Amino acid sequence: METPVETTRERLLNVAEQRFGEGGYEGTSLRAITVAAAANIAAVNYHFGSKEALLRAAVARAMAPVNAERRRRLDQLEAGAPPTPEALIRAFVEPGLDLVLRRGERGALIARFIGRIAFDPSRRIRELYAVESEPIESRYLAALQKALPQASPDAVAFGYVNMLGLLALHQSQALSPTPGAAGVQDTADPSELAENLVTFLVAAFDHGLRS
Amino acid sequence: METPVETTRERLLNVAEQRFGEGGYEGTSLRAITVAAAANIAAVNYHFGSKEALLRAAVARAMAPVNAERRRRLDQLEAGAPPTPEALIRAFVEPGLDLVLRRGERGALIARFIGRIAFDPSRRIRELYAVESEPIESRYLAALQKALPQASPDAVAFGYVNMLGLLALHQSQALSPTPGAAGVQDTADPSELAENLVTFLVAAFDHGLRS
DNA sequence: GCATAGTTCAAACGGTCGTTTGAACTGGAG
DNA sequence: CTCCAGTTCAAACGACCGTTTGAACTATGC
Numbered sequence: 001m002e003t004p005v006e007t008t009r010e011r012l013l014n015v016a017e018q019r020f021g022e023g024g025y026e027g028t029s030l031r032a033i034t035v036a037a038a039a040n041i042a043a044v045n046y047h048f049g050s051k052e053a054l055l056r057a058a059v060a061r062a063m064a065p066v067n068a069e070r071r072r073r074l075d076q077l078e079a080g081a082p083p084t085p086e087a088l089i090r091a092f093v094e095p096g097l098d099l100v101l102r103r104g105e106r107g108a109l110i111a112r113f114i115g116r117i118a119f120d121p122s123r124r125i126r127e128l129y130a131v132e133s134e135p136i137e138s139r140y141l142a143a144l145q146k147a148l149p150q151a152s153p154d155a156v157a158f159g160y161v162n163m164l165g166l167l168a169l170h171q172s173q174a175l176s177p178t179p180g181a182a183g184v185q186d187t188a189d190p191s192e193l194a195e196n197l198v199t200f201l202v203a204a205f206d207h208g209l210r211s
Numbered sequence: 212m213e214t215p216v217e218t219t220r221e222r223l224l225n226v227a228e229q230r231f232g233e234g235g236y237e238g239t240s241l242r243a244i245t246v247a248a249a250a251n252i253a254a255v256n257y258h259f260g261s262k263e264a265l266l267r268a269a270v271a272r273a274m275a276p277v278n279a280e281r282r283r284r285l286d287q288l289e290a291g292a293p294p295t296p297e298a299l300i301r302a303f304v305e306p307g308l309d310l311v312l313r314r315g316e317r318g319a320l321i322a323r324f325i326g327r328i329a330f331d332p333s334r335r336i337r338e339l340y341a342v343e344s345e346p347i348e349s350r351y352l353a354a355l356q357k358a359l360p361q362a363s364p365d366a367v368a369f370g371y372v373n374m375l376g377l378l379a380l381h382q383s384q385a386l387s388p389t390p391g392a393a394g395v396q397d398t399a400d401p402s403e404l405a406e407n408l409v410t411f412l413v414a415a416f417d418h419g420l421r422s
Numbered sequence: 423g424c425a426t427a428g429t430t431c432a433a434a435c436g437g438t439c440g441t442t443t444g445a446a447c448t449g450g451a452g
Numbered sequence: 453c454t455c456c457a458g459t460t461c462a463a464a465c466g467a468c469c470g471t472t473t474g475a476a477c478t479a480t481g482c
Contacts, residue, residue: 008459008460023332024332024333026234026237026238027237027332027333029438029440030439030440031438031439039460040459040460040462041441042459042460042461042462043459043460043461044440045441045442046460047459050440050441051439051440051441116332119330119380119385120235121233121234121235121238121327121331122234122235122238159411161386162386162408162411165376165377165380165385165386166373166376166377169330169376169380172330174330174337174376175375175376195421196366196369196421197373199419200369200370200420201415201419202419203414203418203419204411204412204414204415204419206418207414207418208411208413208415209411210407210410219429219430240468240470241469241471242468242469251429251431251432252431252470253429253432253471253473254429254431255470255471256470256471256472257428257430262469262471
């Protein structure tokens with residue numbers, strides 16, 4: 001079984017995901033990416049136009065399947081009875097954390113990349129993520145506000161941004177054990193992490209939002 | 212009333228907090244810091260030894276009062292009846308978010324700086340924060356595990372790292388409204404944000420941890 | 423005033439950065 | 453084989469980076 005030959009463009013995107021996910025945007029140079037991709041540095045300009053455009057393309061590529069799955073799940077939920085907060089939270093969180101299950105080793109790398117970019121120090125970089133995620137995310141916020149009529153819309157929005165934050169942090173694997181925090185273990189199984197996070201968030205949404 | 216004259220060293224630390232908080236470690240150059248501090252670039256080497264050492268000193272300075280207050284609150288709680296999870300969460304979260312109330316404009320800047328460094332893309336940078344915060348944080352984790360006997364220690368640790376993550380994100384002001392997320396407003400009052408976050412976390416700890 | 427420690431300075435080093443350029447290469451169509 | 457579009461290459465540009473250096477400056481004590 002022969003692996004299809006990767007184009008230079010694909011190699012650049014793959015390595016960009018990995019490297020940007022490891023070092024962030026500012027901390028990753030094009031030379032590091034191009035060397036790892038066995039490409040010439042001018043190829044970045046040729047295929048993408050600039051470093052930032054490479055990032056933009058990588059973010060768009062990484063987010064596309066996540067967004068599609070979130071959209072599919074929300075469409076499905078809204079086609080039936082009014083969805084519960086739990087169903088909505090699950091529909092949102094699981095695609096983000098399912099990357100490992102669906103894609104093997106590369107999935108974890110993409111998850112980390114997404115989480116990392118979503119909270120880059122630079123607002124400009126963060127907005128690359130926001131542009132890709134906003135259309136489907138605002139639908140989820142509206143659906144959650146509808147599903148939680150006892151809480152104020154502002155309060156639901158507060159819970160919602162907390163959910164975004166926690167999801168991104170878990171994706172980026174930044175919530176690793178602090179040194180000396182005995183008893184804290186990386187959850188090896190991503191579906192278990194998803195269950196834990198959904199349970200945590202559902203409790204917070206159901207009992208911890210103000211009215 | 213004359214303002215005391217700032218030493219070069221102090222100016223460098225103050226500006227470093229601001230600039231590292233805005234741009235992250237990699238995205239902030241020493242020249243930007245020294246220009247803003249009206250200092251010579253060699254002063255960084257003279258007073259601190261290196262860029263990273265400047266960061267380390269800034270982190271230590273920023274965390275010292277937060278850590279002291281967390282320690283004082285925990286000591287106080289443990290001197291009485293066994294503290295509730297809510298009391299512990301509050302004792303941990305409030306000092307982190309109180310920076311604005313206690314220090315005026317500079318407080319928000321310091322909060323952002325701390326939050327930003329805590330989740331820098333580079334593990335090496337993140338560990339500068341961890342070194343400063345670990346001693347008091349591990350005490351809080353142990354106290355929370357004791358206060359939540361119905362949950363497994365691993366589950367409490369999971370909730371704990373989520374709390375760390377959310378606190379840092381709120382401090383860093385990275386949880387700003389996404390474009391188009393109508394209804395999401397920056398909470399102008401930090402004590403209200405603390406109340407909202409404590410409420411959210413308490414619900415998640417009380418109802419959302421697995422056993 | 424001199425000596426000394428502390429502090430700051432401008433210039434420089436060696437390295438890295440993103441972007442650009444024009445030539446060379448590659449592959450496909452006619 | 454030629455032509456052409458697409459692609460890659462090495463070299464270079466101008467800018468920026470953290471670190472270093474030796475001289476100059478500053479303040480204090482004798």
